[in-house]
Amino acid sequence: MPVVRVEWLAGRSRAQKQELSEVFTQEMSRIAGCAPEHTQIVFTDVERSDWAVGGVLNDTPKG
Secondary structure, eight states: OOEEEEEEESOOOHHHHHHHHHHHHHHHHHHHTOOGGGOEEEEEEEOGGGOEETTEETTSOOO
């Protein structure tokens, strides 16, 4: 049973998550050779203040 974990910044819509779930499930099932109902997708929404890139938190003002 494949599990796909998606960690991304909070704020994505339910529609975006639904569309990504459909695409990931279709492609994972095709590539892994498993039934779509066996593929699980887990979304983790992370607040900007809890994610840093290059040593800078994402909620740091630019400039």
